[in-house]
Amino acid sequence: MRGAGDGRGLVSHSRYQPMADQKPSLVRGMFTGAIHDELLFPYPATLDDRDPAEARVVSRLLREIRRMPGELFDSAELDESETIPEPVIRAFGELGLLGLTIPREYGGLGLSATAYARVFATLSTVDASLAVLVGVHCGLGSKAIVLFGTPEQKTRYLPQLARGSVLAAYALTEPDVGSDAQNVKATATLADDGTHWVLEGRKIWIGNGHCAGVIATFAQTTIERRGERTTRPTAFLVRPDMPGFRVVGTVRKLGIRGSTQAELSYEHLVVPSDHVLGHVGKGFGVAVHVLNAGRLTLAAGCTGGSKALLDHMTRYAKQRVQFGHSLADYEITQRKFAQLAADAYAADSMTGALAALVDRADSDSALEAACTKVFTSELLWRAADEMVQVAGGRGFVKPYPYERHLRDARINRIFEGANEILRLFIALNGIQGPAAHLREVGTALRRPLRNLGLVSGFMTARVASRLGATSRVEAVVHERLAEHVRYFEKHVAELKAETERAVIKHRRAIAERQLVLERLADMAIDLYATVVTIARTQRLIESRGAAACEREIDLCDLLCVTAGRRFRSNRVALSGREDQVDHTRQRIAGAVRAADGYFVDDAILDE
Ligand SMILES: Cc1cc2nc3c(=O)[nH]c(=O)nc-3n(C[C@H](O)[C@H](O)[C@H](O)COP(=O)(O)OP(=O)(O)OC[C@H]3O[C@@H](n4cnc5c(N)ncnc54)[C@H](O)[C@@H]3O)c2cc1C
Numbered sequence: 001m002r003g004a005g006d007g008r009g010l011v012s013h014s015r016y017q018p019m020a021d022q023k024p025s026l027v028r029g030m031f032t033g034a035i036h037d038e039l040l041f042p043y044p045a046t047l048d049d050r051d052p053a054e055a056r057v058v059s060r061l062l063r064e065i066r067r068m069p070g071e072l073f074d075s076a077e078l079d080e081s082e083t084i085p086e087p088v089i090r091a092f093g094e095l096g097l098l099g100l101t102i103p104r105e106y107g108g109l110g111l112s113a114t115a116y117a118r119v120f121a122t123l124s125t126v127d128a129s130l131a132v133l134v135g136v137h138c139g140l141g142s143k144a145i146v147l148f149g150t151p152e153q154k155t156r157y158l159p160q161l162a163r164g165s166v167l168a169a170y171a172l173t174e175p176d177v178g179s180d181a182q183n184v185k186a187t188a189t190l191a192d193d194g195t196h197w198v199l200e201g202r203k204i205w206i207g208n209g210h211c212a213g214v215i216a217t218f219a220q221t222t223i224e225r226r227g228e229r230t231t232r233p234t235a236f237l238v239r240p241d242m243p244g245f246r247v248v249g250t251v252r253k254l255g256i257r258g259s260t261q262a263e264l265s266y267e268h269l270v271v272p273s274d275h276v277l278g279h280v281g282k283g284f285g286v287a288v289h290v291l292n293a294g295r296l297t298l299a300a301g302c303t304g305g306s307k308a309l310l311d312h313m314t315r316y317a318k319q320r321v322q323f324g325h326s327l328a329d330y331e332i333t334q335r336k337f338a339q340l341a342a343d344a345y346a347a348d349s350m351t352g353a354l355a356a357l358v359d360r361a362d363s364d365s366a367l368e369a370a371c372t373k374v375f376t377s378e379l380l381w382r383a384a385d386e387m388v389q390v391a392g393g394r395g396f397v398k399p400y401p402y403e404r405h406l407r408d409a410r411i412n413r414i415f416e417g418a419n420e421i422l423r424l425f426i427a428l429n430g431i432q433g434p435a436a437h438l439r440e441v442g443t444a445l446r447r448p449l450r451n452l453g454l455v456s457g458f459m460t461a462r463v464a465s466r467l468g469a470t471s472r473v474e475a476v477v478h479e480r481l482a483e484h485v486r487y488f489e490k491h492v493a494e495l496k497a498e499t500e501r502a503v504i505k506h507r508r509a510i511a512e513r514q515l516v517l518e519r520l521a522d523m524a525i526d527l528y529a530t531v532v533t534i535a536r537t538q539r540l541i542e543s544r545g546a547a548a549c550e551r552e553i554d555l556c557d558l559l560c561v562t563a564g565r566r567f568r569s570n571r572v573a574l575s576g577r578e579d580q581v582d583h584t585r586q587r588i589a590g591a592v593r594a595a596d597g598y599f600v601d602d603a604i605l606d607e
Pocket residue numbers: 136170171172173177178179180204205206207208253256261411414415416417418419420421
């Protein structure tokens with residue numbers, strides 16, 4: 001074993017420090033036993049209190065959105081026809097729904113992150129495909145220009161994007177590059193006279209790509225670094241009328257069928273030099289930053305969708321009679337109602353907290369965004385699955401909408417950072433603080449963090465200083481929540497202990513011990529869900545009094561108990577009791593790989 005003084009150097013944080021080093025994070029702190037509860041307590045006030053004028057705009061938009069189904073579109077038809085008709089997109093533009101994130105000076109509504117998340121949540125409940133169209137346009141394509149565009153690029157593109165006369169897209173994924181997005185294969189070469197770049201490459205599954213008027217895209221460029229030539233991604237704005245741009249075709253899909261994803265080809269694509277987005281060689285930062293913002297949108301959509309599915313489930317179960325009673329009378333159905341309600345309450349609380357963090361911009365919310373994305377996307381999938389189960393055969397067949405809801409829900413665990421990758425991201429970032437004093441571990445962490453594709457890069461900041469953070473929740477909470485807070489504090493201490501134990505036990509290999517990392521991430525996600533739910537409930541108690549919050553306190557109780565159980569099961573696994581099982585898993589996986597799949601003789605026929 002190498003000692004701490006082997007001279008290999010600590011994790012080099014300096015290259016990423018400026019973007020995140022000074023900002024605290026509640027989730028990152030928990031891995032070191034620190035509780036930055038000042039970032040969460042008091043839980044943010046509602047938009048109506050914070051900004052009544054903006055709340056009125058949001059309420060108007062929600063009314064318009066809720067009127068649309070049946071009047072402007074029919075979701076079953078969008079799904080069947082696998083398209084969103086032009087008049088729908090036009091109507092969205094006229095209502096301002098395509099300019100939600102674009103500043104007012106460019107003709108958009110300039111909504112805060114909180115307001116945008118709220119609108120998006122409702123949009124997702126009326127149609128998931130339309131939500132994807134808007135999410136790609138507002139949350140990714142336009143957002144890239146808002147965040148990184150030059151004044152000229154903004155003046156040129158944002159007004160048309162805000163009106164909806166032009167749609168935006170965001171093209172990162174390639175046939176050989178998905179999660180590992182730092183390694184895009186598309187290339188960009190600057191012309192000798194410096195007037196333009198020439199792009200070569202392919203992008204796949206690009207939302208709105210078949211019809212977008214402007215596309216934020218990424219390609220490798222050669223740059224000088226410490227006197228040596230190397231390659232780094234650069235972001236560009238491309239348009240379909242640029243010579244060399246071609247839409248190869250569109251794909252058919254399991255869900256969100258109304259939305260369209262296209263394959264794009266850049267064959268000697270000529271892009272004027274003033275269409276670089278951000279700085280040459282800094283495209284990865286652009287990609288990460290935009291996708292981080294996108295995770296809030298996705299979480300809001302999943303939360304809205306989960307709440308709507310619980311509404312569907314309740315209505316269905318109340319009217320469906322079997323064995324002389326409605327399904328809602330049975331305990332098993334009631335367990336489903338209760339768990340989904342408690343989880344939706346947590347998801348809603350996490351989304352609201354994340355939106356406020358993004359608006360405040362005084363903390364690093366990347367880990368909170370990752371936790372919220374994983375929690376909400378997995379909740380939506382469970383909710384859709386349980387809805388199908390409660391509806392029985394009607395859950396599986398058309399014209400009932402439940403099979404479509406299930407299909408539509410599935411993509412959220414895959415795009416905008418697959419959940420496996422986000423779990424690795426949460427854990428690898430979390431263990432950096434405890435690992436920092438073990439030089440060899442720090443060095444080993446550098447590689448997986450850098451290679452974690454979309455979610456790494458500027459997130460590899462040194463863990464925030466423990467100054468100002470304690471291992472206790474300093475905020476005063478109501479006595480009804482006090483026990484949950486005590487457990488939370490105990491569990492944070494346990495997360496710290498398990499993190500340190502894992503780092504010391506696995507040392508350099510920790511970066512490859514994905515099952516350990518996955519458990520640490522799951523513990524952090526459950527802890528974060530717990531504390532956010534407590535903070536929200538405390539806020540409600542303060543504003544209405546405990547007697548008026550009995551139902552919310554019940555939701556909080558159930559969430560804390562179930563999340564606590566999962567936490568303990570992961571902690572027990574990490575404490576060594578699962579080691580043997582993990583070894584068995586590894587041996588079986590080895591046998592599966594060697595046999596190219598299932599390897600046992602057939603139980604019935606000896607072929
Ligand atoms: C409907 C749809 C819309 C999309 N829209 C867009 C868009 O508008 N713009 C755009 O640029 N892209 C878009 N994408 C692409 C999407 O972002 C990618 O599919 C996603 O990033 C995952 O990449 P991949 O599909 O290549 O999966 P892969 O990266 O091949 O991953 C496959 C699986 O392996 C897991 N995995 C990968 N690496 C590891 C590891 N190191 N350890 C353990 N597990 C790992 C992943 O978690 C995942 O479960 C879209 C995709 C779809 C299907």
